[in-house]
Amino acid sequence: MPDNVTSDVEFGYHGPALDNIFSTYRDLRDRCPVGRSSKYGGFWYLMNSEDIFAAEQDPETFAVAPSMLLPAFGTDVPLIPIDIDPPEHTDYRRILLPLFTPKAVAKLEEGMHRTSRELAAEVAKHEVVDASAMFARPMPTIIFSRLAGFPEEDWPKFDRWVDDIIYERTVDPERAWKAGREVMDYFGALLRSRIASGEQPDDLITELLRAEIQDGRKLTHDELLSYCYLLFVAGLDTTAWAIRSSLWYLARYPEAQQRLRNDPDLIPMAAEEFLRTLSPVQAMARTCRRDTVVSGQPIKAGERVVLVFGAGNRDPEVYDDPDEIVLDRENNRHLAFGGGIHRCLGSNLGRQELVVALEVFLDQVGEFSPANPNEQWHGVGPLTLRIGR
DSSP states (O other): OOTTOOSOBOOOOSGGGGGGHHHHHHHHHHHOSEEEEOGGGOEEEEOSHHHHHHHHTOTTTEEOTTOSSSSOSSOSSOOTTTTOOTTHHHHHHHHHGGGGSHHHHHTTHHHHHHHHHHHHHHHTTOSEEEHIIIIITHHHHHHHHHHHTOOGGGHHHHHHHHIIIIISTTTOHHHHHHHHHHHHHHHHHHHHHHHHHOOOOSSHHHHHHHOBOSTTOBOOHHHHHHHHHHHHHHHHHHHHHHHHHHHHHHHHOHHHHHHHHHOGGGHHHHHHHHHHHSOSOOOEEEEEOSOEEETTEEEOTTOEEEEOHHHHTTOTTTSSSTTSOOTTOOSOOOOTTOOGGGSOTTHHHHHHHHHHHHHHHHHHSOOEEESOTTOOSSSSSOOEEEEOO
16 A cells, blocks of 8 residues: 555545545645545545546546445435446436537526526515525426426425435435435335326436337336436436525625626536535446556445545646636536536536526525524525515
């Protein structure tokens, strides 16, 4: 073992560990940018942007199977397409690609603006408000659920499932697995109902039911369930987190808030900077397929490797003042959506939802500040704001 690796560290990237994660990144990068953690069964971590990008471009060495989620999202079923390696990955991903192109997302913008305005109008009526519950969470839930074909009457239960699957799995795994089973049962019933009715509305579920994987083969029931599960957890959580964390920052830095109000054309650039520094996806896992060496550190075949996107996004070798949020930062090649063949399929949608949410919130809601300074930057929990001064 090289000199820079003396022993395993207790490095985690979920729950309370995120409270001080950025100082942890600085410390580990200085001491050991490729190191070993004893959390979640043990894994190697990569902190430097260059190492992370290289791993993303080398799926032959760094496989996603059995899962790029560590720990799992309440299920041991591989989630399609993110847990599938080449060559099968190409066919699975191809099914969804046309549904998330910039052109396809542009068709949703009117609905994004309308929904955001309705929610922001309710926020603006309050002096103190939970902007997460009233705006950051429902906005992407409504938009994505309509796109996917999730019944409107079921939206209230989605928040509980998302919380249990994503945020409770490291402290109460059984609760996460119970929610995961409920989600699987829910989508199983929804798919059977769709097939029995013969209805084909213009949504993602219809596209999946029509899809052919190769040689004219339709997706199996288990494959359909896997797609639905992934779309559910990815579509409803990450964008809500991005909106909430951006508002969290703006509440604490009134000069930044005012700058975006004065110059709304700056919001798309600011959104990229929020994604870089406050990314909803701080890390994803891989499995080493063959013995390799990363920045002088040997890693053996079969060992788990975590690509710490959040650390790469703050790499001083890539960014000037990497821990500073620079609203007009240019050349912002961040890792918020990953990279390589597994780059987030919904990046165009998530990016546009964030931009629209910020534009509308800043336009319709008065100046806002933290009503509870103890609330942390991460997750989709409460964000208590005081509206006006």
